[in-house]
Amino acid sequence: MDPILQIQNLTKKYPGVLALDNVSFDIERGSVHCLLGENGAGKSTLIKILTGAQVRTDGMILMNRKPIDAHTTKEARELGISTLFQELNIVDQLTVEENLSLGMEPMKFGFFTKNTELERMVGALKHMEPSIDPKQLVSKLSVAKKQMVEIVKAVETKAEVIIMDEPTAALSEGETKRLFEIIDQLKQNSVTVIYISHRLEEVFDIGDSVTVLRDGCHIATKKISEVESKAELIRMILGKTVVETYTPRAVDRTTPFIEARNISNDKLNDVSFDIYKGEIAGFYGLVGAGKTELANVLFGLDAYKGNLRINGAEARYASASEAVENGITLAPEERRSQGLFTMLSIRKNIVSMNMKKISKNGIINASAIKRVSGEYVERLNVATDTDEKEVGFLSGGNQQKVVFAKCLNSEADIFLLDEPTRGVDVGAKEEIHNIIKQLADEGRTCLVFSSELPEVLSCCDRIFLMHEGELMTIIDNALDIDGDEIIHIVAGGDA
Amino acid sequence: MNKLNINLKEVSWRSAVKNVYVFGILAIFIIVFTAISPRFIGGPSLAYIIQNAAPLLVVALPATLLMISGNIDLSVGSIVACAGVIMAMLSREGMAAWLAVLIVAVIGMGVGWINGLLVSGLKINSVIATLVMNYVLLGVAKMLCGDTIPYVKGVQDDFSFIGRSKIEGWPVAIFFVIAAIAIFVILQKKSALGKYSFAIGGNRDASTLAGLNTGRMVWILYLIVGIAAGIGGCLMASNQGIGNALSGSGFELDVIIAILIGGTSWAGGEGSVVRTIVGVFILTVLTIGLNMAGVPSFYQFIVKGGVLIAAVYLDKIVKEKISA
Secondary structure (H helix, E strand, O other): OOOOOEEEEEEEEOOOEEEEEEEEEEEEEEOEEEOOOOOOOHHHHHHHHHHHOOOOOOOEEEOOOOOOOOOOHHHHHHHHHEEEEEOOOOOOOOOHHHHHHHHOOOOOOOOOOOOOHHHHHHHHHHHHHOOOOOOOOHHOOOOOOOOOOHHHHHHHOOEEEEEEEEEOOOOOOOHHHHHHHHHHHHHHOEEEEEOOOOOHHHHHHHHOEEEEEOOOOOEEEEEHHHHHOOHHHHHHOOOOOOOOOOOOOOOOOOEEEEEEEEEEEEOOOOEEEEEOOOEEEEOOOOOOOHHHHHHHHOOOOOOOOOEEEEEEEOOOOOOOOHHHHOOOOEEEHHHHHHOOOOOOOOHHHHOOOOOOOHEEEEEEOOHHHHHHHHHHHOOOOOOOOOOHHHHHHHHHHHHHHHHHHHHHHHHEEEEEOOOOOOOHHHHHHHHHHHHHHHHOOOEEEEEEEEOOOOHHHOOOOEEEEOOEEEEEEEEOOOOOOOOOHHHHHOOOOOO | HHHHHHHHHHHHHHHHHHHHHHHHHHHHHHHHHHOOHHHHHHOOOHHHHHHHHHHHHHHHHHHHHHHHHHOOOOHHHHHHHHHHHHHHHHHOOOOEEEEEHHHHHHHHHHHHHHHHHHHHOOOOOOOOOHHHHHHHHHHHHHHHOOOOEEEOOOOHHHHHHHHOOOEOOEEEEHHHHHHHHHHHHHHHEEEHHHHHHHHHHHOOHHHHHOOOOOHHHHHHHHHHHHHHHHHHHHHHHHHHOEEOOOOOOOOHHHHHHHHHOOOOOOOOOOOHHHHHHHHHHHHHHHHHHHHOOOOOHHHHHHHHHHHHHHHHHHHHHHHHHHOO
């Protein structure tokens, strides 16, 4: 055992959330170490601390048995830790060659001199991917090829550890295979790879060992050869798969309320379904499955081919404001940046979607605002001493309640809820789920778009499984549902 | 194979359009003004156009590099005004013009250093920092002129040499134009600073991660723009024969218009010094042409504004068509 990185009692606290709780494990030199966990399990926090993008609250990181403490990505890189972020760090406007040598060009009097290193790097790139012309602009390359340019740069700058954050998310099958060959080469050169992915097969394909995180805690670190099956991994990732909170609800399934037929655009492929009034429909899939894109189509944000009827009338909205007028509302995935006016008070946020209710002849009535807002704060149990508090100061759960109040106040009867409990702590999650059930009981139709399986299992009547823009299958929720089977389907297996 | 050939042709045709369409606009302007006023082609000699274009050109070329890096300098108008006033004052005291230009260039560099301090050192948004500097320096220029009149007269004979004189039929200003073009085309295409400007403007985070000292690069670009604005101010004052504190008003906009007509991206990362040269001449020909056609100066502002909007819109269309 020769660990290159030793993570010891690592803890990270955000206000209100414990993102990493006393996590310890070792990463062996020259291995491919996979990091698994659901959204919010603490993977990205761990990566951010390793790369210097975040500062830890407590604990230690040893590299080559010496404590390290990187405060910027650049410092981490100088220590030998390179990261392939999902958001690529490459200059589109420069050529491949210029990107490879950027920042390392030898020069004299401010002019570049002959770069012998560059020839070596271009050679390495040619070896890895002969089809990339070093003189071409990076903006013309596919994501996979941009990634390869970054990998070459990372490797050739003597990185000992390369962190890959969902590198295959945007890659085709062939490109993924190519990437795995490259990872193999890296291993042979005793470079360590920390590999993050939602695709479990990949872990078995290339991983040497695996660490699973759940709710900020370290669940296990195992050699892949000691992992019995995919099901075992899934059990570790999800913890308890049996969900006790779901109680079947009576939904009248005679006339469909939302009818989608052959919805397609560049992110969606031939999606058809019916949803009934008062139903909670859970759309579950991994990142990139097309959930947000489907919500955008329903909300009039994205164009589509196919047919969409709501309550019998064609619903092809040219804009979100048209969708709102037709009784649809969206609680977006990015709550702080898209769902709320964080610098305004709770009160002002709640009334923001329905000015008619609080104004007369274009003049806003302050006491009406107070009345409307007070009503919702009480009804949704927003924990605050005053509704004049800035929304930015609230916890995630309370912020989401304000978003719900805002949507409710728009008098919508269709609620599109994109990742409704992301960044919300466990107790508040249940409260949010209860609010969703309450909305549905009152006859509103809720579409929950989630990448958390326990979420759809605990509050949705039917679960719509999505994979790469396609609706794979629809299943009725029940207590004895097989979580492993669901994961198998959304990971691209046969339905 | 056949298909590939066609595609290649298509691509090169498209990039050719991207590079030469600004020249087309320039040609159209020259033809239009010749049609309106037949004196245009014969009347204002090339020398006249160059003398008028020189201050703008000298400043717009380094400002193009600055904009490619994702920054802007709105203080150049007032630097030009201050430069002209200071040069005139030095000349009035009996200093030789060439020495005065040298001193003013150093002062311009100092102003550029302050701009760099504000933007790279104190991390103030470049639009705000240099807009404020423009305001401050306008005050300085007026202060230098004294409280009665906004200009400085009583200069030596050699004051007009660089801006208005000719040597064997060649305007002296053309040497500044040629030098500026040579320096900045080489800087853009060959130097580290030029290449890094594209990298910084294209993706600042990636550049920083690659180990570039992005702040220092931008600071140096401000220094260069400052020096150029000092020299540009001397050219303008010399051409007008006085140091005028108001001569720089609107100059910063002319610089931006010329750069944008040349298709340099406002957001940084893309652009070309060569096409800015064309932009400068389009703007200069337009101004001279409108003057010759007898259009009052207040209409000229309106026309220039329209040209800018048209140019930026056309550039957007051309870029969309090419990338389509």
